[in-house]
Amino acid sequence: MASILRRITAEDRREAADALDDLKATLAYAGTQLPSPGIDWQCASVTGIVLIDLGAAPTSVILQIVDLLRLGVRAQRARAEQQPWHPELGSAVTLNRAGGTPLPARVVGTSEKVITVRLDSWLIT
Template sequence: MASMLRRITAEDRREAADALDDLKATLAYAGTQLPSPGIDWQCASVTGIVLIDLGAAPTSVVVQIVDVLRAGVRARREQADQQPWYPAVGATVTLHAPGGVPLAAKVVGANEKLITVRLDSWLTP
C-alpha cells in the first residue's frame, strides 16, 4: 500500500520540495530564514497529503517574514495601480486635430495594445 501511495504522491512530493526550496531562497534573499522548515514525509506516506512544516520560529523571525510579505503585497498593489489605462468600448473621447481642434470620437474597440475610435464629427477651422 505504501509503495502505491508513494507513486501516487510522487509529483506532490516534488512540488513540495520545490516550494520549500523557493520559500527558503526567497526568505534568504530578503535577509531572513525559518530555523527549522521541512517536509513531513511521514504524513505523505500515510495520508497521501504532503505537508510542509515551517517549524518553530522566534517572534523576531516571524516579524521579519511578515515585513517581507507586507512589502510584497504592497508592491503588487502598486503594480496593479500602474496598469495602463484605456477607455471602455462605447465611451466618448475627445481627440485633438492639428492646431488643437477638438474632435469627438466614440471608442468602438479597446484592449491593452490598440484603441479603435469612430469620429463622430470632423470640425474644420
C-alpha cells in the same frame, strides 16, 4: 502498502520539495530565512498528504516575513486598482502633436488594445 502510497504521492512530494525550495530562495532574496523548515515525509507515507513544516522561528523572523507579505499584498492590490483608461464612443479627446500643439478629436472605436479617433479638423500645420 507504503510503496503504493509512495508511488501515488510521488508528484505531491516533488511539488512540496520545489515549493519549499522556492520559499527558501524567496526569503533569502529578501534577506531573511526560516531556521528549520522541512518536509514531513513520514506524514506523507502514512496519510498520503505531504506537509511542509516551517519549523520554529523567533519573533524577529516572523515579523520580517509578515512585512514581506504585506508589501506583496499591497503591490498586488495596487496593480489590481490600476484600471486602463477607455474613453466612451463619441467622446471628445485632445491629442498633442510634438511640441505640445493640441489636436481635437472624437473617439470612433475602442477595444481592449486600440482606440480609434477621428481628428475634428483636417487642417494640421
